[in-house]
Amino acid sequence: MRTTQKRQVCILLPNKQHLDCAVTVRSRGHEVLNSVLKQLGVSELQVLGLAVLRDNEYLFVDLEQKLSKYFGKRWNRGSLSIPFILFLRVQYYVESGRLILSSKVQQLYYAELRQRVLQSQSRHQEALFFQLAASALQAEVGDLELRQGSDEEEEGQERKHRHYFLPEDYFPSWLIKQRGRDFLLQQCPVVHVELRGLSHSQAVLQFIKEASSLQDGPVTFYRMRQEKKDMRSSVLLGVTLKGVHIYQEVEGKQCRLHDFSWTDIDRFTFQGRRFEISAVGSLCLPKLVYYSPSPFHSKHVLKHLIDTHQVHINTRDAASYIQQLEDMEASQFYREAYICDTKRLTQRLQSLTSSMSDCSAAVETSTAWSKDDEEEEEGHSATEFEVCVDEPEEFLVDNPAEVSWLAELLHGASVEGPSVLPSSYWAAVTMEMKQVLRSRADEGVSVD
Numbered sequence: 001m002r003t004t005q006k007r008q009v010c011i012l013l014p015n016k017q018h019l020d021c022a023v024t025v026r027s028r029g030h031e032v033l034n035s036v037l038k039q040l041g042v043s044e045l046q047v048l049g050l051a052v053l054r055d056n057e058y059l060f061v062d063l064e065q066k067l068s069k070y071f072g073k074r075w076n077r078g079s080l081s082i083p084f085i086l087f088l089r090v091q092y093y094v095e096s097g098r099l100i101l102s103s104k105v106q107q108l109y110y111a112e113l114r115q116r117v118l119q120s121q122s123r124h125q126e127a128l129f130f131q132l133a134a135s136a137l138q139a140e141v142g143d144l145e146l147r148q149g150s151d152e153e154e155e156g157q158e159r160k161h162r163h164y165f166l167p168e169d170y171f172p173s174w175l176i177k178q179r180g181r182d183f184l185l186q187q188c189p190v191v192h193v194e195l196r197g198l199s200h201s202q203a204v205l206q207f208i209k210e211a212s213s214l215q216d217g218p219v220t221f222y223r224m225r226q227e228k229k230d231m232r233s234s235v236l237l238g239v240t241l242k243g244v245h246i247y248q249e250v251e252g253k254q255c256r257l258h259d260f261s262w263t264d265i266d267r268f269t270f271q272g273r274r275f276e277i278s279a280v281g282s283l284c285l286p287k288l289v290y291y292s293p294s295p296f297h298s299k300h301v302l303k304h305l306i307d308t309h310q311v312h313i314n315t316r317d318a319a320s321y322i323q324q325l326e327d328m329e330a331s332q333f334y335r336e337a338y339i340c341d342t343k344r345l346t347q348r349l350q351s352l353t354s355s356m357s358d359c360s361a362a363v364e365t366s367t368a369w370s371k372d373d374e375e376e377e378e379g380h381s382a383t384e385f386e387v388c389v390d391e392p393e394e395f396l397v398d399n400p401a402e403v404s405w406l407a408e409l410l411h412g413a414s415v416e417g418p419s420v421l422p423s424s425y426w427a428a429v430t431m432e433m434k435q436v437l438r439s440r441a442d443e444g445v446s447v448d
Helices: 029-040 068-077 103-119 123-140 151-162 173-179 181-195 200-211 295-331 335-339 342-353 400-411 423-443
Strands: 006-012 018-024 048-054 057-060 084-090 220-224 235-240 243-250 253-261 265-271 274-279 288-291 383-385
Touching: 006 029, 018 029, 029 048, 048 068, 048 103, 057 084, 057 220, 057 295, 084 103, 103 123, 103 200, 123 173, 123 181, 123 200, 173 181, 220 295, 235 295, 265 295
Parallel strands: 006 084
Antiparallel strands: 006 018, 048 057, 048 084, 220 235, 235 243, 243 253, 265 274, 265 383, 274 288
């Protein structure tokens, strides 16, 4: 009888909307996820995950675990006074929005990044905030028209432009205080008007790309303590797509102490609350030791580190490929190659990113949950995970494995099947394609 009792779960989305679903007492995280997928009308979330707010910190839900692990005794009692709340949040950040194949998921990703930008403390990247604000305005407002006319008309038009947005919606509070609202209202339209002609989707993609270079933007933070007996957390562990950042509070400000790429890290070790980072020997750094709020936090932080590392491995070829296409577009020699076959591009990215959502399944780890309650998880056996990352191979247009696909994309000729021709042949084909594209670009002829 108890297993059929229903619990109402509210899932808060990054765009400030919410979803509701009903589950049983013994339900696990993946049952809520399935309901979210159905209500959003998407097949997978890719970069998003379900999170719970625990001790004022977001922890991503292990979908194989029962929800009672996260809501405790209140879940079993079926409290009606306080709702059971989960959050749909960005779990894995990406460098390019083109890696997110669903437009709905991409919009949710964009919505959370918008909030991350407003919370950013990267004071040394002031110019970037104007670019981000302009991209967001282009996505949400559209083209800003600057009309020519008399001095009085131009002055009236300028006043109108100054009031078409609120600085608080597009800039961090510290920047508003530092520069003043009038300065932002006057200067931001100057940057915004330069994006005239960009569609909503193009502006969103540009915002995502620009936000990826914000130092504390695409980062998931976890609070740590320097000493086991410390009452407050003075260290932040930042999980990014490419590695781990360590911040420490100095005179009320968060200062970045370490910036580790995955190849810089030899291993992570969790033992109860104790968390160790061992860098590779070539860095000559001592072992860093911090303490998480609880073993419960430790297991979730470790799982997020493992999964993020796996996402990095699974998507780096796709990210490199997209960067390659963007560089080709910027050079204008290959602009047609970038837009000639959107369907083929989508299929290519799907094949490169298909394992993003299942990244955790590909990693063998000793972080299996105990059947005991959290209070009994204070054991002294260490849970250790060693990160081993090979340097990614350089990804070039001249790579024989890629030239055949690019040739088919550009010329419409099928080259299916294994390549049996020598690399020298493909190098010659590549040079020929480059010459053809340059001549066509000069003549204004499309390759379609």
